[in-house]
Amino acid sequence: MHTLTDQSISSDNHTRTALRALMEGRALGMVFQPIVRLEDGAVLAHEALVRGPEGSALHLPAVLFATARAMELESELEIACVEAAVRQFNPATPGQLYVNCSAGTIRHLASEGCVQLLSLLAQHGLSPSRLVLELTEHERVTEVDVLRMSLARLAALGISVALDDFGDGRSSLRLWAELAPPRVKLDRYFTHSIHTDSRRVEAVRAAVQLARSFGAELVAEGIEEEAELAVLRDLGVHMGQGWLLGRPRGQTVHRVPEALAALMQTRQIAVLPDTPHRDAAGTVSRLAMSAPAVEPDTANLAVVQVFNEHPQLLALPVLDQGIPVGLINRRSFMDLYTQPYHKEVYGKKPCALFMNPNPLRVERSTPLESMSTVLAGEDQRYLYDGFVVTEHGRYVGVATGESLVRAVTEMRIEAARHANPLTFLPGNIPITEHLRRLMAGKVHYAASYFDLNNFKPFNDLYGYYRGDEMIKLAARSIQREADPLRDFVGHVGGDDFIVLFQSEDWQARCERIIRSFNAEARGLFNAEELASGCMEGEDRRGNRTRFPLTTLCAGVVLGQGAGFRTAEEVASAAADAKRQAKAAGGGLHVQAAGDSANDAGRAAAVA
Structure with a gap:
């Protein structure tokens, strides 16, 4: 009767025998995941990912390589994967073929395995320039000088190398600088939820700058959401890979779905997550x-x-x-x-x-x-x-x-320019930065300036606490109608808000914001003021007078590409449109780029 240990040894032996059979019988399966240009959705390459037989203990790549490592056959398995990828890749597929390799395998393919690799590529109709070897497991790279010479020999043949999982390995940055690969793949950690995490935004922004300095192209791995895609594209990442762009399949693809391609080709600018203000005042x-x-x-x-x-x-x-x-x-x-x-x-x-x-x-x-x-x-x-x-x-x-x-x-004044302490919405500096991004991208946008009518009398009558509640109500009303992926909401200060709309239905959104605020704001008044429909207070000269109940108004200017030269011009025009809205008694005033305060005939006023 076998003991548990005997059974484990028997199982291990069986798994090892199965692995040898897979490699020697050329039975390793490959699935291919597209690598897409984020600018327009063009399929530029596919990464080959190994799979064992369906339903077997060796189906998952992690088990395959753990078994090979235990048998000291990891290098042989990697070479078998390269061969399997070349054999199973459809040469009619556009672009290049990416295959994962360790530094040792790359050195082997650049030396004693070079002739066999070139023969295999020719046999399957692939030119060497279509093969890209992804350098994995950076922390295990020791002989960098030897590896650099191997890369030079491969490059002379047309075979290039990409640095995989940048940001994960301990020596990735050093390897990038020393090896100068033409492409670098960002670890999926930096892609995941980047649209909600300013730290990831800053990390990717830094990687983009490094890529420009080193003359490399970036590939972002693990893209699963449209919002992630939009931010990565806006930050300047060249290519992407992930389930949103295409899942690993047995067959390669020639193009991404039309809807996804249209999304990438849109000129909209992504709304980046708020970056917490880092105090520059020091110690x-x-x-x-x-x-x-x-x-x-x-x-x-x-x-x-x-x-x-x-x-x-x-x-x-x-x-x-x-x-x-x-x-x-x-x-x-x-x-x-x-x-x-x-x-x-x-x-x-x-x-x-x-x-x-x-x-x-x-x-x-x-x-x-x-x-x-x-x-x-x-x-x-x-x-x-x-x-x-x-x-x-x-x-x-x-x-x-x-x-x-x-x-x-x-320090507090500077911090308030970055984020309003009452609503926590972005302040003047982030507003200006996003506006400049819109203008640089030459996109269509609607700069909307929201303000409260008769807020001072309300604040004087009810006090600062209820005044703050009204300002926070205005913030909620605006945020509720703004598309967080397309529309940037900022709080200039006091009761002034800026919304930089890219949503095509911006006017309907503005009208809903005003209606909903005006309805909900009534809950902040006492019964006496609600019954009379007005508030009593002092005007700017100190005279007692009556004021209508507080409402919300907005002035909008339409920026279309080069309609304005600077962000300051946009802000000034939006403020002017807001003044016209207030002068008209509230509501929404829309002013096209180039209209002045004295040219109301060309503006559309919406009650």
């Missing part, structure tokens, strides 16, 4: 100023002398062996010192009597962003004392409260 180190210091037992007469010699010094740090233990506020100290008999009584006594023994101490490496919490803290003495800057606990310098408030304020 507390930028606020630190060099300043003299004293010790706890330093006489107060000496402290007076230090302050007199440094008239700009607001506070004097007190150190004990280089460690800050206190801070003496200039104004408080000098006010006390000028009182009658204070000099005589305290002049020779230690300054520790007049120091703040618990000053704010901040490491110089602290990000300024984290100092925002200090501004909201209960202890506000740092505003006039300043604070001590340290490095590993030792004194470095001092910083003023004024400099901290200024730096944090500037």
Whole structure:
């Protein structure tokens, strides 16, 4: 009776025998997945993917190669795969044939296996220039110089090499630089959900720049959604591969479905995911100023002398062996010192009597962003004392409260330009960047400027909390009708929003936004205002007057390719169209490119 171990050994032996039979009997199966040009959907190549017999233990490639590795037959299996791919590839198929190979197999094919490979290609009607060997398992590449010479020999024959799974192997970037392959395949990690992940966008953007610098073409693997395809194409990726473009099949294809080709040929610009603002304000180190210091037992007469010699010094740090233990506020100290008999009584006594023994101490490496919490803290003495800057606990310098408030304020203003803190929608800088992309792509778009009518009286009447609720309602109303893949929604600030529509039905969307907001906004008014249909408040001159209930309006300008020269011109024209919408009492005002505020006859007004 066999033990479990005996059964396992028997099974392993059977699997190994089956693998040898597959290779020697030329029974390895191949499926082919198209590689497509993202600009127009043209099929440029196919990648050959090995499969074992259907229903067998060796059907999956992972099992095939794990078995070959255990038998030390991995190189033989790779060579058998190259041969099988060439034999089963239809030479009438357009483009090239990609086959995975390790560095060792590539070296073999460039040397002792070269004649056999060329003979095989000729036998099956394929020129060497149609074969592309994909270099896999980058971390196992050791003899780079030898591999580079092998690639040169293959290139002389017309056979090229692509770097596979860039971003996955530990030495991929180094290999790219050293081998300079004509094509590089991006690992599917960077493709997956790229339309929702700004980090992946930035990584691919960097890879595109590298490809331009190195003279290579990029192939994005794992494309499964139209949104992924749109972003990758807009970022400048040349080719793509994935289930959206074609699943691995036994037969090659000559073209992608017409609907998919039409999608790729469209000139629409993808809406990129929001990129979180990376604070460029730096660390507390930028606020630190060099300043003299004293010790706890330093006489107060000496402290007076230090302050007199440094008239700009607001506070004097007190150190004990280089460690800050206190801070003496200039104004408080000098006010006390000028009182009658204070000099005589305290002049020779230690300054520790007049120091703040618990000053704010901040490491110089602290990000300024984290100092925002200090501004909201209960202890506000740092505003006039300043604070001590340290490095590993030792004194470095001092910083003023004024400099901290200024730096944090500037940082918040800059952050608001990237993302509005109330709605979290993109701010001025991302809006401008997307608008410039639209203009550079010479696409048709509708720049829509949304604004609230009579928002100030509403805010004055009900307060900032309900005012914020109304602004957030406007944001939701706009986002609900905008196509996230085609229409860019931004929040300029306050109650002003910008939507850069590429949807062809932009006008209907604008009208639905206005209707839905106007209906839902009624829920933010009290019964008294709803009943009278107006609000009471002060106008800009301080006079009591009545205002209609708050509604939403929009001004739209149509950009068509070169209709505007700069993004600033578009923004100005949209603001002008919005003013005309407000002047007309609300609703939607559409202004064609080139129309001015005084040329209302050429504009279409929609109530």
